[in-house]
Amino acid sequence: MSGFDFLSARFETALGWARKYSLFHYPFVTACCGIEYMSTACAHFDLDRFGAGLIRFSPRQADLLLVVGTVSHKLAPVLKTVYEQMMEPKWVIAFGVCAVSGGIYQNYAAVQGIDKIIPVDVYIPGCPPRPEMVLDGLMRLQEKIQREKQDWRWKKRT
Amino acid sequence: MEKEDLIEEIRARFSAGIESYAESLGDQVLVVRRENLLALMSGLRAAPFDYAVLLDATCVDFLASENRFEMVYHLFSLSRNRRLRIKTSLPGGNPVVDSLSGLWKNADWLEREVFDMFGVGFIGHPDLRRLLMYEEFEGHPLRKDYPWRKEQPLIPLKD
Numbered sequence: 320m321s322g323f324d325f326l327s328a329r330f331e332t333a334l335g336w337a338r339k340y341s342l343f344h345y346p347f348v349t350a351c352c353g354i355e356y357m358s359t360a361c362a363h364f365d366l367d368r369f370g371a372g373l374i375r376f377s378p379r380q381a382d383l384l385l386v387v388g389t390v391s392h393k394l395a396p397v398l399k400t401v402y403e404q405m406m407e408p409k410w411v412i413a414f415g416v417c418a419v420s421g422g423i424y425q426n427y428a429a430v431q432g433i434d435k436i437i438p439v440d441v442y443i444p445g446c447p448p449r450p451e452m453v454l455d456g457l458m459r460l461q462e463k464i465q466r467e468k469q470d471w472r473w474k475k476r477t
Numbered sequence: 478m479e480k481e482d483l484i485e486e487i488r489a490r491f492s493a494g495i496e497s498y499a500e501s502l503g504d505q506v507l508v509v510r511r512e513n514l515l516a517l518m519s520g521l522r523a524a525p526f527d528y529a530v531l532l533d534a535t536c537v538d539f540l541a542s543e544n545r546f547e548m549v550y551h552l553f554s555l556s557r558n559r560r561l562r563i564k565t566s567l568p569g570g571n572p573v574v575d576s577l578s579g580l581w582k583n584a585d586w587l588e589r590e591v592f593d594m595f596g597v598g599f600i601g602h603p604d605l606r607r608l609l610m611y612e613e614f615e616g617h618p619l620r621k622d623y624p625w626r627k628e629q630p631l632i633p634l635k636d
Contacts, residue, residue, distance in 0.1 A: 392631055396631050426618070426626065427618040428610075430634075434635065436634065
């Protein structure tokens with residue numbers, strides 16, 4: 320291993336560590352799962368313990384998109400726009416069965432899972448998921464961020 | 478508060494337009510002909526009946542029946558604390574009925590929702606557009622002959 324490889328590997332580890340503990344999330348809350356999301360985010364379960372306490376209400380300042388609740392076909396273009404407005408690197412969590420797969424809805428209105436519109440990193444099932452499940456999903460995302468190759472030269476992901 | 482029941486007076490005054498009267502689980506139900514709907518509703522809105530609130534206006538699709546659609550209105554009188562349900566049948570081929578938006582302002586959006594979901598037309602409505610679905614949507618999703626899993630995405634979906 321050359322000196323440069325060693326340094327860049329160290330640097331990637333450090334960058335992954337910094338990224339996984341500074342997730343600024345954008346809550347895209349459309350339905351009843353939002354109550355469970357609020358419970359997770361507030362002091363009782365305290366999302367801030369995992370470095371994800373800072374909520375940004377502008378997608379341009381966020382790097383984690385939390386899609387919480389049912390997405391209808393009328394809303395689908397909005398969700399896609401919000402995702403495209405986010406800066407790289409960015410991650411997406413599908414929160415609750417409606418966002419994962421459409422859940423109990425299969426009709427004229429509901430999108431059958433947000434992965435039909437945007438790429439998803441972590442799926443959290445449940446109707447609604449308990450806050451413990453959400454925290455588990457968040458920690459799995461953190462592991463994923465630590466493991467993945469860090470795109471530190473700001474190249475556009477293809 | 479005066480709580481006397483004026484249903485007999487209503488039936489007597491509007492007897493020409495009323496097809497039948499029944500009580501369903503304690504609620505008074507009037508079935509009227511659609512030509513007489515607007516006149517009856519105007520009368521009920523005014524004194525002495527004073528049904529000041531239109532609680533709900535919705536529709537039922539009886540696909541097999543000749544009179545396919547049935548409009549259902551729920552009225553409430555604040556001064557007399559009385560409820561009344563009005564029903565009227567519409568033919569499947571030309572489901573139109575007079576708009577009540579001149580009598581109750583909230584009828585505007587209630588009728589837009591019925592138009593959106595069932596495709597019922599309202600004569601005299603000021604702005605009959607879809608309320609819930611998007612403009613590109615084809616058909617009326619709560620009709621019984623709408624395919625039950627048919628989706629009409631606005632953007633291309635991945636597999």
